Amino acid sequence: xxxxxxxxxxxxxxxxxxxxxxxxxxxxxxxxxxxxxxxxxxxxxxxxxxxxxxxxxxxxxxxxxxxxxxxxxxxxxxxxxxxxxxxxxxxxxxxxxxxxxxxxxxxxxxxxxxxxxxxxxxxxxxxxxxxxxxxxxxxxxxxxxxxxxxxxxxxxxxxxxxxxxxxxxxxxxxxxxxxxxxxxxxxxxxxxxxxxxxxxxxxxxxxxxxxxxxxxxxxxxxxxxxxxxxxxxxxxxxxxxxxxxxxxxxxxxxxxxxxxxxxxxxxxxxxxxxxxxxxxxxxxxxxxxxxxxxxxxxxxxxxxxxxxxxxxxxxxxxxxxxxxxxxxxxxxxxxxxxxxxxx
Amino acid sequence: xxxxxxxxxxxxxxxxxxxxxxxxxxxxxxxxxxxxxxxxxxxxxxxxxxxxxxxxxxxxxxxxxxxxxxxxxxxxxxxxxxxxxxxxxxxxxxxxxxxxxxxxxxxxxxxxxxxxxxxxxxxxxxxxxxxxxxxxxxxxxxxxxxxxxxxxxxxxxxxxxxxxxxxxxxxxxxxxxxxxxxxxxxxxxxxxxxxxxxxxxxxxxxxxxxxxxxxxxxxxxxxxxxxxxxxxxxxxxxxxxxxxxxxxxxxxxxxxxxxxxxxxxxxxxxxxxxxxxxxxxxxxxxxxxxxxxxxxxxxxxxxxxxxxxxxxxxxxxxxxxxxxxxxxxxxxxxxxxxxxxxxxxxxxxxxxxxxxxxxxxxxxxxxxxxxxxxxxxxxxxxxxxxxxxxxxxxxxxxxxxxxxxxxxxxxxxxxxxxxxxxxxxxxxxxxxxxxxxxxxxxxxxxxxxxxxxxxxxxxxxxxxxxxxxxxxxxxxxxxxxxxxxxxxxxxxxxxxxxxxxxxxxxxxxxx
Numbered sequence: 075x076x077x078x079x080x081x082x083x084x085x086x087x088x089x090x091x092x093x094x095x096x097x098x099x100x101x102x103x104x105x106x107x108x109x110x111x112x113x114x115x116x117x118x119x120x121x122x123x124x125x126x127x128x129x130x131x132x133x134x135x136x137x138x139x140x141x142x143x144x145x146x147x148x149x150x151x152x153x154x155x156x157x158x159x160x161x162x163x164x165x166x167x168x169x170x171x172x173x174x175x176x177x178x179x180x181x182x183x184x185x186x187x188x189x190x191x192x193x194x195x196x197x198x199x200x201x202x203x204x205x206x207x208x209x210x211x212x213x214x215x216x217x218x219x220x221x222x223x224x225x226x227x228x229x230x231x232x233x234x235x236x237x238x239x240x241x242x243x244x245x246x247x248x249x250x251x252x253x254x255x256x257x258x259x260x261x262x263x264x265x266x267x268x269x270x271x272x273x274x275x276x277x278x279x280x281x282x283x284x285x286x287x288x289x290x291x292x293x294x295x296x297x298x299x300x301x302x303x304x305x306x307x308x309x310x311x312x313x314x315x316x317x318x319x320x321x322x323x324x325x326x327x328x329x330x331x332x333x334x335x336x337x338x339x340x341x342x343x344x345x346x347x348x349x350x351x352x353x354x355x356x357x358x359x360x361x362x363x364x365x366x367x368x369x370x371x372x373x374x375x376x377x378x379x380x381x382x383x384x385x386x387x388x389x390x391x392x393x394x395x396x397x398x399x400x401x402x403x404x405x406x407x408x409x410x411x412x413x414x415x416x417x
Numbered sequence: 418x419x420x421x422x423x424x425x426x427x428x429x430x431x432x433x434x435x436x437x438x439x440x441x442x443x444x445x446x447x448x449x450x451x452x453x454x455x456x457x458x459x460x461x462x463x464x465x466x467x468x469x470x471x472x473x474x475x476x477x478x479x480x481x482x483x484x485x486x487x488x489x490x491x492x493x494x495x496x497x498x499x500x501x502x503x504x505x506x507x508x509x510x511x512x513x514x515x516x517x518x519x520x521x522x523x524x525x526x527x528x529x530x531x532x533x534x535x536x537x538x539x540x541x542x543x544x545x546x547x548x549x550x551x552x553x554x555x556x557x558x559x560x561x562x563x564x565x566x567x568x569x570x571x572x573x574x575x576x577x578x579x580x581x582x583x584x585x586x587x588x589x590x591x592x593x594x595x596x597x598x599x600x601x602x603x604x605x606x607x608x609x610x611x612x613x614x615x616x617x618x619x620x621x622x623x624x625x626x627x628x629x630x631x632x633x634x635x636x637x638x639x640x641x642x643x644x645x646x647x648x649x650x651x652x653x654x655x656x657x658x659x660x661x662x663x664x665x666x667x668x669x670x671x672x673x674x675x676x677x678x679x680x681x682x683x684x685x686x687x688x689x690x691x692x693x694x695x696x697x698x699x700x701x702x703x704x705x706x707x708x709x710x711x712x713x714x715x716x717x718x719x720x721x722x723x724x725x726x727x728x729x730x731x732x733x734x735x736x737x738x739x740x741x742x743x744x745x746x747x748x749x750x751x752x753x754x755x756x757x758x759x760x761x762x763x764x765x766x767x768x769x770x771x772x773x774x775x776x777x778x779x780x781x782x783x784x785x786x787x788x789x790x791x792x793x794x795x796x797x798x799x800x801x802x803x804x805x806x807x808x809x810x811x812x813x814x815x816x817x818x819x820x821x822x823x824x825x826x827x828x829x830x831x832x833x834x835x836x837x838x839x840x841x842x843x844x845x846x847x848x849x850x851x852x853x854x855x856x857x858x859x860x861x862x863x864x865x866x867x868x869x870x871x872x873x874x875x876x877x878x879x880x881x882x883x884x885x886x887x888x889x890x891x892x893x894x895x896x897x898x899x900x901x902x903x904x905x906x907x908x909x910x911x912x913x914x915x916x917x918x919x920x921x922x923x924x925x926x927x928x
Contacts, residue, residue: 287794289784292777299770305729306759306767307781307837308750 090359090366093405094373101398105390115388119395122383123376129383131260131267135337137375139164139329139346141274143353144360144367145281146325150202151362152285153318154298155209159220160326161350162227163201167194167327169231171334172341173239175252183255190256191331198327199320201227206319210312224350235343247343258336268336274368277325281364294318326350347378355399359406374399421485424449424613425470425582430479431637432465437815439465441637443479447582452604452614454624454645457634458657458856459826460814463617466634467584470615471503472496502575503584508567512560516553516570517542520577545573550606565596569603576612583607584615589623601627619657619856621650633657658858673892676705677741679756679845679876680726685735687721687900695721697900699735703845703876708867709905710891711880714920718900719880720762723849726878727759728752729767740844753782758843760834762850762880764827768834771823775813776804778822779837786841811836812862828859835866846870849880864890884913898922 098120106112123133143160150157171194178186205219232247241250261267285291296304297311298318304311329349338345356374360366381395425447432440440462447453457463468474470481472490480487483499490496496503510519517539526541528534542555551569559567568588575583585604589597604627607614616627624631625645632642633656640656680703687696696718703709713719724730726737728749736745739755747755761767769778780800784790789799804818811832816825822833831851838846848867852860867890871877881887887894888911895905896919903919 283794287797289790289795292773292781292784292795295773296770296777296781299772302767303770303781305749306727306761308748308753309781310748310750 090370090406093402096405097398097402100401101394104397105394109388109390111388115384115390118384118387119377119380121380122387123379127264128266129379131264133372133375133379134261134264134267134271136379137371138268138270138274138336139333139349140353140356140371140374141271141278141368142329142332143326143349144357144371145274145277145364146198146202146322146329147354147357148281148285148360148362148364148367149294149318149325150322151357152291152298153294153315154301155206155216155315155319155322157202157205157220157319157322158217158354159201159205159223159323159350160353161346161348162220162224163198163323163326164330164333164346164350165227165231166201166323167198167330168334168338168345169234169239169249169330169341170194170197170327171331172249172252175256175334176239176250176340179253183253186253187256187335190252190335191328194327194331194334195324196327198330199324201327202319202321202323203316206316209319210315228344231341232343235341239341241340249341251340252334254339256335257339258332268332270332270336273328273332274371278364278368285364290314326353329353352378355403359403422448423482424484426482427466427470428480428482430466430469430476430481432462432469432474432477438637440469440476443634443637443639445632445639446642447613447615448630450608450611450613451629452608452616452627454616454618454628454631455634456618456621456624456631456653456657458619458858459828459854461634461657462637463619463634464586467503467586467615467617470496470501470582470584472501497578497580500579500581501584502578502580502582504568504571504575504586504588506587508571510559510567510570513558515556515558516562516573517555519559519570520545520555520574524578541577542573545577549573549576549603549610551603563596565599568600572603572607576607580612582613582615584617586617587619588616589618589620597623621653621857624653625650635659654857657856673706675707675892676874678702679705679740680878681736681738682726683736685722685725685732685737687725687730687732695900696725696732699902701895701902701905703878705844705876706871706874707892708871708877708879708890710887710894711878711897711902712884712887712894712916712920713882713897715882717897717920719849719882719897721900722897723759723762723847723878723880726847727757727761753841753843756844758838758841758846760838760846760848760851762853764830764834769822769830772821774819775808775816775822775825775833776800776818779804779807779833779840782837783840807833807836807840828855831855831863832859835863839866839870842870842873842875844875846875846877847880848877850882851879852881852883852886884916887916888913896920 102112102116105115109115123129143164147157147160171190174193175186175190178189181189201223204223205216208214208219209216235247235249239249241248258269261269261272285295293304293309294314296307296309297314301311334341352374356370357367360370377395377398381392384390385392423446427443427445430440430443443466455463455466465474469476470490472493472495475491481490488499490499511522520542521538526534526537539555546553546555551573553566553569559570562570572583588600604614618624628645630642631645631648631653633640633653635657683700685696685699686694688694699722711719711722721730725732728747732745736743738744739752739757742755744752744755765771780789780803784795787803789795789803791799801818808816813825813829813832813836815829822830825833851863851867855863867877867879879887879890892908893905894908894911894916896903896916898920899922906915
């Protein structure tokens with residue numbers, strides 16, 4: 075039993091690890107071709123994140139929204155819904171948390187903090203719920219609806235940040251700051267690192283438990299893998315699908331709320347460097363497994379931040395990282411199928 | 418030294434997939450110009466053997482001798498060069514292209530070395546069709562053809578490139594009975610023209626109809642080769658299963674006693690979105706301890722009937738009651754609570770999730786009833802134990818609790834579905850096409866389970882298009898035609914003739 079488990083673990087990790095090694099090796103050839111300090115560049119890319127506590131904190135901050143969005147994507151994908159609305163749900167969560175934090179700032183922090191987070195979760199959840207209901211009731215394609223909602227949300231929040239809730243005393247399209255009393259504390263021993271990261275780790279474990287260790291999760295996966303089977307064994311599949319989209323949106327919304335409360339402390343127009351898309355990629359690279367998604371989110375965060383250090387220290391442009399992540403996706407998806415199929 | 422009569426000889430072929438032994442030792446001799454059937458149960462290794470011949474898998478041991486020479490077949494191209502043509506169960510045709518285009522796909526005849534020579538290809542196709550008397554139009558698009566016709570295109574594809582041995586992998590699995598007869602004619606024609614044919618099947622009737630010789634394979638070993646005319650179906654069945662087979666059935670003439678009605682349908686009507694009547698005023702009862710068989714040609718409303726009873730399709734009028742409780746407006750889960758066990762007609766469609774594990778499939782309706790939850794979470798230990806017990810009880814071969822259900826063979830998947838639904842010992846067992854695609858051993862097992870359920874006082878509604886199955890198991894037989902339940906006959910008054918007549922919509926006046 076234990077041996078089987080270990081072997082499966084090796085099998086599950088072997089592919090991704092090989093893909094990462096291959097990507098980094100190929101990337102090194104590229105870097106060597108464009109700079110005369112390739113080792114230096116690679117050192118910055120991979121290890122600068124751990125040079126100082128400050129860098130390490132930034133690395134964790136980057137990984138937090140990626141992990142949360144990836145977890146949301148995993149819920150929806152496991153239910154068979156191709157939810158690409160992470161970006162919109164993230165913005166909805168961020169702006170709702172901000173509005174509650176700024177406009178109800180008179181409340182006691184003990185009430186305001188949960189209220190602000192809740193607002194973010196609910197806003198993201200609603201944005202997930204809409205495509206879920208449309209999918210189940212009217213068979214509207216969820217890729218279209220989630221993508222459209224991304225654009226609507228991005229533009230709507232831009233409008234709000236540019237006018238309605240704009241902080242006129244500061245430069246740029248940003249809201250006023252939420253009161254310092256509800257800023258999330260940083261992780262002990264790692265100043266500047268948001269404790270949102272701890273929340274993300276806990277939720278990754280919780281997601282795994284819910285999906286793989288509860289009857290509800292089994293029903294959700296049944297609906298996702300074979301809807302007609304799920305119906306035949308009495309699973310209320312429509313309800314499970316809608317619930318999965320609620321959760322998916324809620325987690326992305328939470329990512330937005332935690333970003334505001336823990337990192338940005340205000341809503342900034344276009345604050346996300348495509349976290350929605352990168353989070354989706356993290357989930358897919360982890361083969362929609364929550365613990366794996368935590369790992370891929372950390373890897374992406376390392377690459378994204380490392381690229382910046384690399385650009386500062388050497389003459390290698392940070393866009394190299396786009397190339398590397400592209401290669402990684404290629405190697406992960408083009409992996410050879412080892413098991414022969416037998417009729 | 419080599420016997421010139423022997424075209425193909427396999428000696429000691431073995432093949433493992435990981436830890437799983439697919440072929441242990443197969444020896445086989447194919448004579449020039451014969452139709453040779455490879456017969457065995459699902460999972461015996463027939464397909465693996467053929468895939469080795471077709472160059473899809475490489476054997477781990479053994480030799481292949483073709484025309485007196487030892488050959489290696491590293492890939493399908495090599496197989497085709499050696500004159501081995503394979504027709505797979507699932508066709509590899511482009512639906513939008515014509516018969517001729519499909520025939521020459523990838524090896525088109527060219528004019529001036531660049532343009533494809535449509536005229537020549539069509540002419541060559543027509544020649545081939547006439548030569549083998551296949552009755553096909555070379556310019557018809559493949560998507561307009563029936564399954565049987567498509568299969569003939571596949572056979573032509575192999576013949577067009579001078580296959581000296583033609584391998585047909587379970588060719589009848591996809592065909593309707595009249596198409597099977599046509600295929601048997603086609604094979605006869607090929608034999609007369611001196612082609613050598615390897616025919617894979619697990620259906621004994623076909624072996625008798627089509628072959629000169631038959632080799633039985635069991636658990637990866639070749640058991641025996643017989644001249645077909647010298648061997649009976651019962652002998653072949655014994656070779657395949659490895660013991661005497663008793664096809665289960667009710668003894669005739671023994672009075673049986675039934676209890677209260679468990680399922681009652683009255684005036685059930687179902688229309689589709691376009692207003693077409695799918696079920697028309699269906700009324701019947703199934704009593705405790707009774708097997709009611711529903712016969713009929715596929716597509717006469719049996720699927721709709723079973724989905725209506727299971728709660729998967731809404732009905733427009735009438736009532737369905739289970740154990741005296743009206744469940745007309747109640748969902749699937751509640752019907753299961755009320756005592757319904759449902760074995761759907763297509764295990765891949767509604768029966769299983771192929772990517773989920775065996776354990777999760779067999780537990781799907783049983784988490785609560787079988788106590789698999791502990792403090793709100795699924796107890797892995799209990800789930801493993803539960804699944805292991807069901808696997809053992811229902812003899813699901815090749816299954817471990819954690820293997821994906823899709824890795825099992827069809828018969829074993831069916832056992833999994835039955836294991837899940839029987840676990841609750843439901844008051845009403847709704848069983849649809851329970852042995853479709855199953856081999857003898859598995860079918861025997863399934864039938865004995867169904868009869869055992871009835872003997873325990875459960876009501877069984879058996880929907881099947883296999884008449885022999887209906888006759889073997891049922892206490893009463895209902896016949897569906899065009900959405901109507903024509904009549905319900907007692908087993909004693911039912912015969913192949915009167916049921917067959919009802920299945921075609923006739924014989925009402927004979928009532």
